[in-house]
Amino acid sequence: MILFWFMLSAHALTCPHGSDRFNCVEFVRAIDGDTIVIDIPGVHSYFGSKAEVRLYGIDTPEKKGGECEVKLSRMATRLVESELKAAKRIDVQLIANSKGKMRREKFGRILAKVFVEGKNLSDVLLKNNLAVEYHGEKKKKIDWCTLGKKYLK
Secondary structure, X not given: OHHHHHHHHHHHHHOOOEOOEEOOOEEEEEEEOOEEEEEOOOOOHHHHOXXXXXXXXXXXXXXXXXXXXXXHHHHHHHXXXXXXXXXXXXXXXXXXOOOOOEOEOOOOOEEEEEEEOOEEHHHHHXXXXXXXXXXXXXOOOOOHHHHOOOOOO
């Protein structure tokens, strides 16, 4: 029990969380290209264990869709997994609602920017044409075959 409290306090000293961010989170798995599962050290397991996070500012191809969309969805998921598995440090910056509280999206997932070694994971997906910008508005029809043509040869 003493070791457990020491580990929590050691984390708090080396990688403290802020009011709008969780630092040094642990990657659990990728659900798809824009949703991940994390553990948040130093936060009670009720809130910090297997927390689902929706990447802010992007939409990636869905697992169910046309042939191009499904292929690109797998590629986006693999890119997210490889970036996060290789990371020495992952930080999550929470997106606040109008009252300054942590914002969740329509499925209850935490809405956040995820930083891998200081770089925004959403930007990595956008740069690789495996995501489009999205901020919660009604989704537009996306031609994933055209967007991801460099991958679909």
